[in-house]
Amino acid sequence: MNYILNYLKAQFNFQLDALFQSENPTEKPVFSQLDTNTFVGEFIIENRLSETDVIVLALALVPHVKPDFLSSIIAEYLPNGGELPEFGGIKSKNHRGILPTGETAQFLIAGNDLDARISFYTYLHNHSWLYQKGIIRIDAVSFGEPKLSGLLILEEEYIEKFITGKILKPQLSSVFPAQLIETDLVWDDLVLNSTTLNHIKEIETWLKFNDTLLHDWNMKSKIKPGYRVMFYGAPGTGKTLTASLLGKYTNRDVYRIDLSMVISKYIGETEKNLSSLFDKAADKDWILFFDEADAIFGKRTNVRDAHDKYANQEVSYLLQRIENHPGLVILASNFKTNIDTAFTRRFQSIIEFEVPSFSERLQLWENNLPKNISIAEDVNLKELSKKYEITGANIVNIIQYACLKTLEHNNKSINLNHLLQGIKKEYTKEGKMM
Template sequence: MKIEIINYIKEAVRYRLVQASGSDEEVNFPEFDFAKDNSEFSKFVIENKLQIFEILILLLSILPHVSPGFLTNILSEYFPNGSDFPEFGGVKGTNYRGIIPTGETALYIVADDNFMARNFAIKAFDESHIFHKKSILSLGSAPEGEPKISGKLLLDNEYIELFVYGSISKPKLSQDFPAELLETSMEWGDLVLQKKTLNEVNNVLVWMEHNNTLLTDFNMEGKINPGYKVMFFGAPGVGKTLTASLMGKHTKKDVYRIDLSLVISKYIGETEKNLSQLFNKAKNKDWILFFDEADAIFGKRTGVRDAHDKYANQEVSFLLQRIESHSGLVILASNYRSNIDKAFTRRFQSIIEFENPGVDERRELWGKYIPKAFMSKALDLHRIAEEYEVTGASIVNIVQYACLTALANKEDTLSNATLIQAIQREFIKEGRMV
């Protein structure tokens, strides 16, 4: 963050404290032309058409991260005798030794004791405000019996990174964030699926491209459900995860795979907490959420026999509620459609079957995965595609082993014999008849 912007909020605080302390120091309210600045903070201000009071509140929330001792030092400067100044607000942290600004601090800097101005500025903490809608800034919880406005100004960590350091790092898989970013080096043209499957996947892409236009330009918001829920089902290795990854890459959206083992907790209430943290993070991020092996939580339910069953059903209901209200794309994947409770499937806009690749698809997959340097005219990929039923994931394993074998044997290209030997090895590994 530029020093000029930091100085802007510092001067705004100084201006207000000079008035409160009765100092004869001449300080004018600062000015800064955000439209002429190219920092990420200024870009955000201009893009979202923020007003002065909103800018000041945001900058106050950033101040402890860029100038930890400023608020403590400036209060000491104008109130050297340690005079209590409740109008300024602020609290001490557990480890942080400076003053953390609160909602009271924000209202004081923005409006002083102007009642009408304070009532206007306090709207920055409403649920209808952009700060809440985009999960940018919020008020921390105040102790019971104390004014809500005395809660800390809490700026989302991603916006701290953006405004202070100029970029946002991707969240990492952890207990607090039970999801991992799916990435692939492959491109959309590398995806090989049966035609009817690919057509259904393309229908989802149509929604991703045109849904916002439908909602905003044709007054459909509120008339149709937000977001899009789709189920992928098919045997392991047929491309469900790869398709989700490529859909994100193709549309320039991050895809996060939910680790249900981290989400589901044996402690009552913890599952809902874990899910809330995840969906709150995903809200307004335009992420694709991918629930792999979804039957672990959406499997067929049994009758309620004990308290454990009761809370398990509550967890599923809570997850369904969050999925239905999510405004983006949610993909649930399962090996078998029959594993998913029918009560859940009716909530999907699309259910897509990923079948094992046919002869044509297998021929294309062999051609894509075998490196050109290992190709030869003697290699009969069409016959191999006809005779050996394998999935895309199996083909990757087979090609890797076959190429390593060729290199070990000092062979320049793959032979039918080497490739078939690798296929037979893969069959044995899978417990199939050779």
């Protein structure tokens, strides 16, 4: 980290000495081999960053490790205070130093050379690996202000990576309406019919070999980016677990979108919320899982008033974003017919999650009952499986209920009565009669 800071300081001195026509100007620093023992050095070498990207990265990182870095440099050249528009930078509400802007990066790379400044603008937007990957960005500015006057931002997860070595996974919040979902279960815990499992294996194959297909086989110009899948079926049939297992076994994070935080009654806000989410996910290799997706991807209606018009515009916008998203998007719904046909035509796969059959229910009972406590002799799992047509989620809830009752009464085994009570609770929740 010290080498990066010293190199950045020397680059500032080089440009500022030229601007102030110093009698003993600093020579242009030469970028040399980095120490791979630092997290930032390892990242730069691993991704073969250009010297320009290294400078921009260091500039975006410096306020987070040395808050007075930029203000102390300015003080050397303007000890009595004053303005230096070429330098860029802004003051914030909480930070007491100077925060870098795109203009600061432009000055650091190009100084006052007009052609070089224009070249940097072009480089940043068309060639910078950091900018293309969304690792650094320029914050939006008010209408009419120069774009590069926006704050130079390093994505939060990378700040954590360069300081601690660990990528900070985004948390559910008003600015990130999605939650990481994980599972300790394995594929064998997912009890589905063979047809559904085969369709799921197709998704896993895409996740493993998509990059090879697009780049090594040169199919990028012929195949649209991303993969769009619809899961439909009754609640509790394994849709969320399937998404979690796909992420687990392909080493990808799965984010379940909280639609309550996305949907807004205000015109344009829903699109804005989803745009922010898709922008953040574009280069992250995440799996996006929209549960109960018909709330936002439902059928478009005939236009009767302004509300219908904007609702239809929302669906059209979502269709466009999903179609252009380079990763895996899973929409889950209880009913296939609830989703607008404009979406279904663009899915690579539509997978039904059926209520488990007798044999599947039996397997679910056997898989989920605890192994370290016995089952009472009057419990006949085959009979329970045949008599009660319930889902895997129901069975897990019933077993949990029966286990807690067993512990409460200090019983030595799980008895039939407690299991039947649990089944009755599940039926009552769903408004069904036993």
